[in-house]
Amino acid sequence: MENLLIVDDNPDIRQQLKWGLGEQYEILLAGDVPQGLAIFKKQQPRVVILDLGLPPHENSSVEGFRCLAEMLDHNPTAKIIMLTGNSERENALQAIQMGAYDFYPKPPILNELKVILGRAFHLANIEEQNRALQRSLELKSTVAGGIIGQCAEMQTVYTTIKKVASSDVPIMITGESGTGKELVARAIQEASLRKSGPFIPINCGAIPENLLESEFFGHEKGAFTGAHATVQGKLQYAHKGTLFLDEIGELPVNLQVKLLRFLQEGTIQRVGGREDIQVDTRTICATNVDILKAINEGKFREDLYYRIGVITIDLPPLRERGDDILLLAHYYLRLFNDEHKKRVRRFGAAALSFLKCYEWPGNVRELRNRVQRAVIMSDSSAIEPADLGCNNNQLQQPEPSKDIISLKEARDKAEREVISAAIERQHGNILKAAEELEISRPTLYDLMKKHNFIDGNRKAEAGLGES
The missing domain is CATH 3.40.50.2300 (Response regulator)
Structure with missing residues (x-):
């Protein structure tokens, strides 16, 4: 007990x-x-x-x-x-x-x-x-790069990371924005033979198109207006390490050709240069767009896709990860309590309902940001929906359950059971049953009428003794 x-x-x-x-x-x-x-x-x-x-x-x-x-x-x-x-x-x-x-x-x-x-x-x-699951997952974090999750889909991700980490095979990571694609890439790097080398991320969708080639390959002094010195490109910085190309689906087609050449030959030329530079790096790409659709629309080269996607790791959206939502929420609650020196201990019932019912379009990144906001904004020991930035329209009201009973119904049920058991133990003797229950005989009769044991006019017919 x-x-x-x-x-x-x-x-x-x-x-x-x-x-x-x-x-x-x-x-x-x-x-x-x-x-x-x-x-x-x-x-x-x-x-x-x-x-x-x-x-x-x-x-x-x-x-x-x-x-x-x-x-x-x-x-x-x-x-x-x-x-x-x-x-x-x-x-x-x-x-x-x-x-x-x-x-x-x-x-x-x-x-x-x-x-x-x-x-x-x-x-x-x-x-x-939840705490036991967190402790279990934290023990695995040295293999999974700190990625938190225990659903079947994430277990498949962990297994794939272990299998591919020791080789240099190119990896394609797919999934919605905010699902943790860069975390997976870093986990592969940390579990690989290149873990002591650099990890160089490039967001292909965040750099203006006219600067992308220079960002990738570097440029020689005088290659264009403003090129006052020779600059090394990100690909060269990734030598002996891992190159992570995020949002590869946003890469312009003309640059896709040059990237394919680099992947095939392992050499680059700076903008304005003629010298081939040998670069030894592992390439991991990520995207949140449908690459096959982009290929059909002529926006992505099919030969590049097959070059970078030898192994594909698909990350599930947070809304499909079940109990991982609460697991992550409690992990971030502890993390940000420590970071911000707060004493927020738990999520209130309404906040837990919101966490489970919300669709999470921003996935893990959105959950992390909302919990951090809640820890900072909360004035009590429990996080409420408003602390998570939830409005009334986002609160999903559960369907009433037929199994739910009111407090009055629960008390009536308990009274009926206690009275029935006492009368049965005393073989129908009302006086002795009342003494056992520590109430008067008239009070017991009133309770019996209330719960339809007798109707008040038929005590004799009920077969109950009074002596």
Whole structure:
């Protein structure tokens, strides 16, 4: 059974909660802050019920806040439910901002509290599974270049990286913008025999066409107006390393011819030069356009495509990666908490719903930017949709489930089950059943009428004894 720590200075409340929750949880009891903290640090319960008013300051929230802060400092993932009086609502809200999971008014109603506890333990389990996956993936990061993901498609990517890294075969990486194509290219470089060499990226779509040739091959002094000195090109800088040509689909056709010649012969000539320069580099290309369509439209050379695409690695869009979305979100939450010295501990329920339902047109790059924004903008311990830059139109409301019941229905169901079990144990003896339930016989009759055990006029026909 899961450990549940209850910290309350009222022995009656402690015993009531122990009696009511003892069948579901291993109950740990404490009456003050030192005792509560000692048990918390030793037993490591994932969920705590904590009273705000604790000795020696029972009439204020000082000790409750101190205990909450120390517990969360020791274990930021703990789910702490604050017990509060009606006059302590503002303090309870402050506790939520400090990182408490929820608050509940005194005196506690067991059936309602059980629902809150069930949600808290469920969330704690999910978060622990996510952390386990993160630790597992971080162990693999030396092979996968720090790429995070555990879906089947990403596992295929990891396997391909391992297989192709040791050779110099040209690689084509395809995928939508923001899916991490350059990360994959760097991962291949890091796992290859060229890892000590340079990694030279060129974005073919970001350089003006009239400058591309000089950027690729370099130029001799006096080759054109403004060429005051000989300049080495990016291809030559990639000697003994890896050349990464991003957005290769944007490369002008006339330059595609010169790139093909370089790939075939391994030599370049600077603009304005006549000397062949030997360059030993591995080429990895990436694109977010449909290359085959570009070939049919005459925008991309077919012979170049077959030269650069010996092996193709296709990166899936983030919206198709399932639980990887939350895995990445929690990874970036930790990353940016450290970077910006913040204490944002979790995503709120609505934020988690947004993360799962949003289409992510900008893919991993967009997710990273939104989580960074959220960490910076959040004023509490939990990220909400507004912190992620989400508007109301982007919040997808789930379809109502037939399995969801109201709190009143849950309480009625629990009452019916408890009453039925007591009557059965006492073989229909109402007096003894009432004594077992610690209520009066008239109260039990009223509850039986409420739940249609009898209709009030037919007690004798119900076969129930009263003695």
